[in-house]
Amino acid sequence: MSSDTTPEQEPRRLAFLRSATVVAVGMAIMNVAAYGFTLIGTHTLVPEQFGAMTALLGLLLIGNVASLGLQATGARQLATHTGSGDDAAALGDAMLKAGRRAALGLTVVSLLATPLFMWMLHIDSVVSILLLAPTLGFLTMMGSQLGVLQGSQRWTELAAVYTAVGVGRLVLGGGALLLHPSLDWAMLGLALGAAVPALLGGFLLRGSRGATTGHVKEVLRETVHGTHTLLAFFAIANADVLFARALLDGRDSGYYAAGLIVAKACLFLPQFVIVLVFPSLASSPGDTLRLRRAIVAVAGLGACSVIGTLVLPNLIVAIIGGKEKYAALGPYTWLFAVSGSAYAVLQLVVYAAIAQQEKRAALLIWLGLVVLAVAAGIVLGTGIATGLNGVKVLVAMTSTCALLLSAGLAAGLHRQAST
Structure with a gap:
């Protein structure tokens, strides 16, 4: 048995x-x-x-x-x-x-x-x-x-x-x-x-x-590194609303801002998973299985959120701003759920990088932000995508960027654990 x-x-x-x-x-x-x-x-x-x-x-x-x-x-x-x-x-x-x-x-x-x-x-x-x-x-x-x-x-x-x-x-x-x-x-x-x-x-x-004074100084030194990495994450996680404001017209940037309510809810929903697994990620830096399980848990909650937005788009629109104002956004709320869930996975991997003292994480995230800004400027700034198509393209670019950064950081952590 x-x-x-x-x-x-x-x-x-x-x-x-x-x-x-x-x-x-x-x-x-x-x-x-x-x-x-x-x-x-x-x-x-x-x-x-x-x-x-x-x-x-x-x-x-x-x-x-x-x-x-x-x-x-x-x-x-x-x-x-x-x-x-x-x-x-x-x-x-x-x-x-x-x-x-x-x-x-x-x-x-x-x-x-x-x-x-x-x-x-x-x-x-x-x-x-x-x-x-x-x-x-x-x-x-x-x-x-x-x-x-x-x-x-x-x-x-x-x-x-x-x-x-x-x-x-x-x-x-x-x-x-x-x-x-x-x-x-x-x-x-x-x-x-x-x-x-x-x-x-x-x-x-x-x-x-x-x-002792030495202990306090050591804590402050490490805090500077962790804060820098988290600052890079929050910068890239919130940059899209600035791109929308600068590159879309007023109505479409308003649609994007309303959709971000869904994205932020999906970002914050699995935070308790990060809080719980962070100490074990720090104490067992070579345990990639634990990180993979945490990623699966966060991604699973994200999948549930995406399904919810697909099944109940009208309810989601009513909650975030009202059917009269944002009815056109209804068919696309699931895209924002995907984006928020992708950033939730990235947030988990960022905390795993901090737990393992990966010094290059912040640099990779800043580089990702630069690439995202250039891509948004080219696609939206030149009029390749406009209106609601521009909204869809921008949210798709943010999701792709978050997932690529997650894969890159996770691969770096795996190599670090293997050496």
Whole structure:
């Protein structure tokens, strides 16, 4: 009699499934709450102020790359740590201290850049711009805390912090908008909401001590590399909306922007898989089977998303903007689901590259962005593809670029593991 699993493996699988469920629920709450905050903004703010808030959220998204870099660094270093428990505690303390230093640095830079942000974004409110600084500071501190929890595989506490991110943004950010619908109050609510997960993370990791200055500097050095790689990924994952704005007419670029709602949902849907497998990818760099299984899991969720858009295109259009405005987009929503799913696979491989300290990953992604920009300029800029055909061609090019980069990075990781 044969069986796919031994009695010893079964408890591990059940534990993994429980952990996956807990983290998936926490991240789902975070993403749904963030979407809820955006919906409150669309209904309470006038278009000019909502546009300004969206621009400031874009700046937070860029600044949050440092938080993600800290999280990846902390998770990788703890997952690969082989010393004693006291050494692991000291390493975790180094992560938290590095996070506080990075948070202070970003806060100061944001404050100094206030005049630049006001000029660049055409926002007159000094208060709204100044509130970016503490928000970025709290998010950066939280990134180091998430890294310690993820690297230590404390999944329930990790999910609690993710949940606090969403609850803080929805309750405090959305509540501020409902109390006083203005840009200043929206940013105040966001700053207070960002403090909630940072305070919770600090409480969960209280008592950490033992880090040396050398440990902290080592964490910061590795964080710079991880942040650069993630910055390259976020640049290529968000460049297509700029290409659409620059190379398509207003109506078609609007269609593209609406379709990106589907793409981003498919990108964020499998993030819990990345969070769960990242520590094991770091601790077992030669285990290409584990990476392949993770890719299959992410691609499988993407396939389900694509099927959903094919079966229910009208419902998707109604959700993203309404049938009256975006009916023409209905037959093509599945293309955006493919694009978002392709970038989800690329994101997984990018994190695998960070886990294995692959130094060339960022360079390859930047090169891919240049190629994508040139291709879009030639095809769309010269009028080879226009109208909805231009929309379809651009989304197809982004999907192809993401899949080729994924294959290239995965092949590089396989060669690295084989040497």
